[in-house]
Amino acid sequence: MTDSSPKLLEIVPLLEAIVGERNILLHPESYLYDETPKPVRPEAERNVVVVRPASTEEVSRILRLANERGIPVFVRGGGTGLSGGAIPTRPGIVMSMERMSRIVEIDEQNLVAVCEAGVTLRQLLEAVEKVPGLSFPPHPGDESAQIGGLVANNAGGARAVKYGVMRNYVLGLEVVLPSGDVLSLGGKVIKNVTGYDLMHLIIGSEGTLCVITKAILRLIPEPGATYTLVIPFDTTAEAIRTVPEILRSGVVPLALEYMDIEAVRAGERVTGKKWPYSGGKAHLMIIVDGGTEDELMHKSEVIERVARRHGALDVLVGVGRREQRDILEIRSLIYEGLKEETIEVLDVSVPIGSIAEFVERCQDEAERLGIKVLHFGHAGDGNVHQQVLRWGFEGDEWVESYSKFKEFAFGLARELGGYITAEHGIGMVKKEDMARTMPETALTLMRAIKRVFDPNNILNPGKVIDP
Amino acid sequence: MTDSSPKLLEIVPLLEAIVGERNILLHPESYLYDETPKPVRPEAERNVVVVRPASTEEVSRILRLANERGIPVFVRGGGTGLSGGAIPTRPGIVMSMERMSRIVEIDEQNLVAVCEAGVTLRQLLEAVEKVPGLSFPPHPGDESAQIGGLVANNAGGARAVKYGVMRNYVLGLEVVLPSGDVLSLGGKVIKNVTGYDLMHLIIGSEGTLCVITKAILRLIPEPGATYTLVIPFDTTAEAIRTVPEILRSGVVPLALEYMDIEAVRAGERVTGKKWPYSGGKAHLMIIVDGGTEDELMHKSEVIERVARRHGALDVLVGVGRREQRDILEIRSLIYEGLKEETIEVLDVSVPIGSIAEFVERCQDEAERLGIKVLHFGHAGDGNVHQQVLRWGFEGDEWVESYSKFKEFAFGLARELGGYITAEHGIGMVKKEDMARTMPETALTLMRAIKRVFDPNNILNPGKVIDP
Numbered sequence: 001m002t003d004s005s006p007k008l009l010e011i012v013p014l015l016e017a018i019v020g021e022r023n024i025l026l027h028p029e030s031y032l033y034d035e036t037p038k039p040v041r042p043e044a045e046r047n048v049v050v051v052r053p054a055s056t057e058e059v060s061r062i063l064r065l066a067n068e069r070g071i072p073v074f075v076r077g078g079g080t081g082l083s084g085g086a087i088p089t090r091p092g093i094v095m096s097m098e099r100m101s102r103i104v105e106i107d108e109q110n111l112v113a114v115c116e117a118g119v120t121l122r123q124l125l126e127a128v129e130k131v132p133g134l135s136f137p138p139h140p141g142d143e144s145a146q147i148g149g150l151v152a153n154n155a156g157g158a159r160a161v162k163y164g165v166m167r168n169y170v171l172g173l174e175v176v177l178p179s180g181d182v183l184s185l186g187g188k189v190i191k192n193v194t195g196y197d198l199m200h201l202i203i204g205s206e207g208t209l210c211v212i213t214k215a216i217l218r219l220i221p222e223p224g225a226t227y228t229l230v231i232p233f234d235t236t237a238e239a240i241r242t243v244p245e246i247l248r249s250g251v252v253p254l255a256l257e258y259m260d261i262e263a264v265r266a267g268e269r270v271t272g273k274k275w276p277y278s279g280g281k282a283h284l285m286i287i288v289d290g291g292t293e294d295e296l297m298h299k300s301e302v303i304e305r306v307a308r309r310h311g312a313l314d315v316l317v318g319v320g321r322r323e324q325r326d327i328l329e330i331r332s333l334i335y336e337g338l339k340e341e342t343i344e345v346l347d348v349s350v351p352i353g354s355i356a357e358f359v360e361r362c363q364d365e366a367e368r369l370g371i372k373v374l375h376f377g378h379a380g381d382g383n384v385h386q387q388v389l390r391w392g393f394e395g396d397e398w399v400e401s402y403s404k405f406k407e408f409a410f411g412l413a414r415e416l417g418g419y420i421t422a423e424h425g426i427g428m429v430k431k432e433d434m435a436r437t438m439p440e441t442a443l444t445l446m447r448a449i450k451r452v453f454d455p456n457n458i459l460n461p462g463k464v465i466d467p
Numbered sequence: 468m469t470d471s472s473p474k475l476l477e478i479v480p481l482l483e484a485i486v487g488e489r490n491i492l493l494h495p496e497s498y499l500y501d502e503t504p505k506p507v508r509p510e511a512e513r514n515v516v517v518v519r520p521a522s523t524e525e526v527s528r529i530l531r532l533a534n535e536r537g538i539p540v541f542v543r544g545g546g547t548g549l550s551g552g553a554i555p556t557r558p559g560i561v562m563s564m565e566r567m568s569r570i571v572e573i574d575e576q577n578l579v580a581v582c583e584a585g586v587t588l589r590q591l592l593e594a595v596e597k598v599p600g601l602s603f604p605p606h607p608g609d610e611s612a613q614i615g616g617l618v619a620n621n622a623g624g625a626r627a628v629k630y631g632v633m634r635n636y637v638l639g640l641e642v643v644l645p646s647g648d649v650l651s652l653g654g655k656v657i658k659n660v661t662g663y664d665l666m667h668l669i670i671g672s673e674g675t676l677c678v679i680t681k682a683i684l685r686l687i688p689e690p691g692a693t694y695t696l697v698i699p700f701d702t703t704a705e706a707i708r709t710v711p712e713i714l715r716s717g718v719v720p721l722a723l724e725y726m727d728i729e730a731v732r733a734g735e736r737v738t739g740k741k742w743p744y745s746g747g748k749a750h751l752m753i754i755v756d757g758g759t760e761d762e763l764m765h766k767s768e769v770i771e772r773v774a775r776r777h778g779a780l781d782v783l784v785g786v787g788r789r790e791q792r793d794i795l796e797i798r799s800l801i802y803e804g805l806k807e808e809t810i811e812v813l814d815v816s817v818p819i820g821s822i823a824e825f826v827e828r829c830q831d832e833a834e835r836l837g838i839k840v841l842h843f844g845h846a847g848d849g850n851v852h853q854q855v856l857r858w859g860f861e862g863d864e865w866v867e868s869y870s871k872f873k874e875f876a877f878g879l880a881r882e883l884g885g886y887i888t889a890e891h892g893i894g895m896v897k898k899e900d901m902a903r904t905m906p907e908t909a910l911t912l913m914r915a916i917k918r919v920f921d922p923n924n925i926l927n928p929g930k931v932i933d934p
Contacts, residue, residue, distance in 0.1 A: 107820070108711070108715070109711050109818075109819070109820030110711065110818045110819050110820045110821075111711060111714055111715060111819070112818075133715045133716070133717065134715055153660065154660050154664075156658050156660075160657070160658065164635075165658060167667075168631075168635065177908070181908045183906065183908050183909060183912075184906075185909070187818070187884045187885065187886070188818035188819075188820075188884050189816040189817065189818060189849050189884070189885050189886060189889070190627070190816070190819075190848040190849055190850075191623050191627065191632060191816045191845075191848050191849065191850050191889035191890055192816050192886045192888075192889060193620065193621050193623075193671050193888050193889065193890055193891070193892050193893070194886040194887055194888050194893065194901055194904075194905065195893065195901055195905060195909065195910075195913050195931065195932065196668060196671070196672055196676075196913045196916055196917075196931075196932065197621075197667060197668060197670065197671050197672075198909060198912060198913070200634075200664060200667035200668065200670070201663060201664060201667065201668045203664065203667070204660050204663070204664050205663055205664075209663075220719075221714070221715050221716065221717040221718075221719065222717065224717070244575070244576050244577065244578060247578060247688070248575070248578060248600045248601060248688050249600070249688065250600065250688040250689065250691070250758055251688075252687075252688065291717055295762075349656040349657070349658045349659050350656065351576075351577045351579075351654070351655035351656060352576070352577050352578070352655075352657075353574070353576030353577045353655075354577075378658075381657035381658050382656050382657055382658065383657075383658050417654045417655050417656070418654065418656050419654070419656060419659045419661040420661055421659075421660050421661050422656070422658035422659060422660065423658055423660055424660070425660050426660070426661065426662065434661055434662055437661075438661065438662060439650065439651075441644070441648045441649075441650050442650060442652070442662065442665060443662075445650075445663075445665060445919060445920070446662050446663045446665070448919040449663055449916065449919060450663075452912060452915040452916060452919060453912065464662065464663075465662065465663065
C-alpha cells in the first residue's frame with residue numbers, strides 16, 4: 001500500500017489470520033498490470049493489499065470479510081489479459097490465485113481434468129500430455145494464463161475453428177459468491193438441463209459475478225499430426241471468400257487464419273524467419289490435423305482445390321515439424337514482437353462472410369487517418385485482430401486518430417452484425433464502448449444480474465458491468 | 468375456456484385486436500398436453516385462451532398486455548416435451564408459436580440458418596438438405612419439435628456424442644421479455660464475449676425467462692455415410708467399461724448408445740423387426756460417420772478391437788442402408804411403442820465411468836421393488852434413459868413403488884456426481900425433485916434471476932423456478 005486507507009489497514013491483520021503473513025503483500029508492484037498495451041490501459045490503483053489464498057475455504061473467508069466491509073476485490077489469474085480486466089482501479093484487495101495451482105486429477109475413465117483455478121494452461125497441457133491418447137484442445141495463446149482466467153474470459157484462440165472456445169470444454173465449476181457461499185455447478189457430466197445454467201452465465205463474466213476456484217474440463221482424443229498450408233491471394237476479398245468454401249468442403253481445419261501482408265512482414269521482422277511466399281496482399285494460414293498421412297494429404301488436397309478455384313496465387317504445404325513451427329512462430333509473435341510499438345489490439349467478431357468488407361473498409365479508413373493497422377486473425381470464426389501501431393506519431397499524437405479509428409471499426413462491426421470483442425473481453429478498456437454499442441435492455445438485465453450475485457458491488461467494481 | 472374468468476374474458480377482445488379473431492381459440496383441447504406420460508403429467512387447466520401470434524411484434528403486444536394485467540402465459544412449441552413444460556396449469560394464455568414457422572434464410576456464406584421459433588425440426592432439416600454440403604447435426608428425437616422449444620430446453624439426442632447439444636448450435640436469439648421489449652442476442656458470429664452471455668442463460672430456461680421468437684443456428688458440413696455397429700456383452704459393467712476406451716481411441720462416434728437386453732426385446736416387439744444378435748445382457752449400438760468407405764472401415768475396426776479387448780461377445784457391423792435403418796428403428800421406437808404402458812421416462816445424467824454402477828444398482832432396486840424398468844440411453848455422454856413400466860400393476864398400485872424407485876435413482880445420480888435430467892428438462896414433472904436435490908444457494912440465485920426477467924411471474928408460472 002502506498003498510502004494508508006484506514007479501511008484497508010484495518011483488515012490486514014484479519015487477512016493475515018486467513019492466509020498467513022507470508023501471503024499478504026503490501027508492495028504490490030508485480031500485481032498491478034496485465035498484458036494490456038500501455039497506451040490504453042488504465043492507471044492502476046496502488047493502494048491495494050495482495051492476498052494469496054491457498055484453498056476455496058480461504059477464498060470464501062476473504063470474500064465474506066470484504067463483502068461485510070464493502071471492500072473491492074480484484075481477482076488475478078495469470079495476468080495475461082489484454083483488456084485491463086486484472087488491473088485494480090480502486091483501493092482494495094488483489095486476490096491472486098497463483099497458490100491454488102493443484103491439478104486435482106486427470107480422470108481417464110471420465111475423460112476430464114479437475115484443476116484449481118490457479119493452474120496455468122502450460123501445467124494443464126503438460127499433465128494431459130502424459131496421458132496417452134488424451135488432449136486438451138483449446139489454445140488461447142499465452143500458456144502462463146490460468147484456468148480460472150481462461151474460463152472467466154471464455155478464452156478463444158486459433159484452434160477454435162475446429163475445437164471451439166473454452167465454454168465448450170467447461171463441464172463443471174466451483175465458485176465462491178461474494179457472500180462467501182461456495183457453489184458447485186455442473187460436474188463430470190456432459191449433459192445437464194437441471195434449472196438455469198448458472199455455469200454458462202459465469203463463463204465469460206470476467207470475475208464480476210463470483211470467484212472461480214475450480215474447473216472440471218473436458219478432454220478429448222489426441223488430434224494426431226498436422227500439416228500447415230500457406231495460401232497467398234492478390235486481394236483480401238479473394239482470400240476471405242475462400243473461407244466459407246473451405247468450411248463447407250467437409251474438411252474442418254484445426255486453424256484457419258487470415259494475415260495481411262503487412263502483418264506477415266512484421267512477423268518476419270520480429271522472428272528473423274522467412275514466410276514461405278513473398279508476394280500476395282492477403283494470406284491464409286491453415287492447419288489441418290489427422291490420424292494418418294493419407295488423411296492429411298486428402299484434407300490438404302481438398303483445400304488446395306477450393307483455394308485455386310478462388311484465385312490462390314499458390315498453395316504451399318508445410319509438412320515437416322520445423323517448417324510448420326517457423327510458420328506458426330511468425331504468426332504468433334506479431335503481437336509480442338511489436339508490443340512496445342502497439343497502441344491496442346482490437347478483436348472484433350463479424351460474420352465470416354463479412355470479414356473481407358470489414359478488413360477492406362478498415363484498411364481504407366486507417367490510411368485516411370494516417371494510422372498503421374496490421375490485420376490478421378481467426379478468419380475461420382470471424383474474429384479479426386487489428387494491431388494498431390504508433391508508427392509515425394510522436395508522444396500522444398496518436399490519441400485522436402486512434403479513437404476515430406476505433407469508433408469506425410466498432411461501428412462497422414456492429415453494422416455488419418458483429419460485436420466489439422470476440423475473445424479479449426471488455427475489462428476496463430472496452431467498458432465505455434460496450435455501454436455505447438449495446439442496447440439498453442440488455443445492459444439493464446446485465447446490471448440486475450450483477451446485483452443478484454454481488455449486491456454490494458465488491459467484485460471487480462468498475463469493470464464490465466457497473467450495477 | 469370452460470368457465471368464465473372475468474380477468475380472462477376481458478382480454479379476449481384485446482387479444483383479437485392483436486392476432487385477429489381466427490387466431491384465438493376458446494376450446495383449447497389440442498393445446499393442453501404434451502408427450503409427458505399420462506400417469507405422471509399434471510392435470511391441465513382448461514380455463515385458458517389459446518393465442519397464435521404471427522410475428523415478434525404480436526408476441527410483444529400479447530406479453531405486454533399479459534404483464535400489465537398479471538395474466539399467466541404458457542408458451543407452446545411442438546408439444547413434444549416429456550416433462551409437462553407446455554401444460555397450462557393456471558388460468559391464462561396459451562401462446563402457440565405454430566404460425567411463426569418461416570425459415571428466414573439459409574445463409575450459405577456464413578453457414579447459418581435463421582428460423583422463426585415455430586419452425587419444426589423437420590422443416591429445418593428439409594431446408595438444409597436442399598443445400599449441397601451443409602447439415603444441421605443435432606437430432607433430439609421427434610421431428611415435430613419446434614426450434615423455439617428445442618432451444619428453450621437445450622435439447623440433446625443421440626448425436627450429441629460427436630456433434631453436441633442444441634446449445635452448441637445456437638449463435639443468436641431474438642427474444643421478447645415479459646415487458647414486451649424485444650432483445651437480439653448473439654448473431655451470425657461464432658465468437659462473442661461482449662458482456663454477460665444472456666443467450667446461454669436463456670438456452671435451457673424452459674420458457675420461464677422470455678419468449679424465443681427467432682434463432683440463428685450454426686450449420687456444418689455434411690457428415691457423409693454411416694456404419695452401425697451392434698456389440699453385445701455379458702454384463703452391463705463390461706459394456707460400459709468399453710465406452711471411455713472407445714471415446715479415447717481417437718474415433719469419435721456419431722452415436723454411442725447403451726441398451727439392456729430387456730429394452731432390445733421391447734424394441735423388437737414394438738417394431739416386429741429382429742435385432743442382429745440374440746444373446747448378451749447388455750448391448751452397445753454405435754454409429755460412425757465418414758467421408759469414404761476406407762474411413763468407415765478404419766473406424767469400425769478400431770472400435771471392434773477395443774470392444775473385443777473388453778469382452779464383447781461379437782461385433783456386428785451394419786453397412787447397408789436398410790439394415791442400419793432397422794437397427795435404429797428398434798432403438799428409436801422403444802418409447803413410442805410402449806407409451807401406453809409407461810409410467811415415466813427418466814433421463815439422469817451421470818459421469819460416463821459411473822453408468823455401469825448406476826444401471827446395475829437401479830436394476831437391483833427395481834427388482835427389489837417389483838417394478839419393470841428398461842435401461843437404455845446415450846452412453847457416450849452419460850445420459851441414461853429409464854423407461855418405467857406399469858407391467859404387473861393394477862390401477863394406481865404403481866404409485867408407491869415408482870416414487871420409491873425415482874427417489875432411489877435421483878439420489879444415486881446425485882451421489883455419483885450426476886443430475887436428475889440430462890435433456891428432458893424439469894417442467895412440472897421434476898419441479899419438486901429439483902427443489903429437493905439442488906443446493907439452496909443455487910435455487911436462490913435462480914429465483915432472483917427469474918425475478919430480473921419476469922418480475923410479475925407471468926411466464927410459465929409454477930414451472931421450473933418459482934420466484
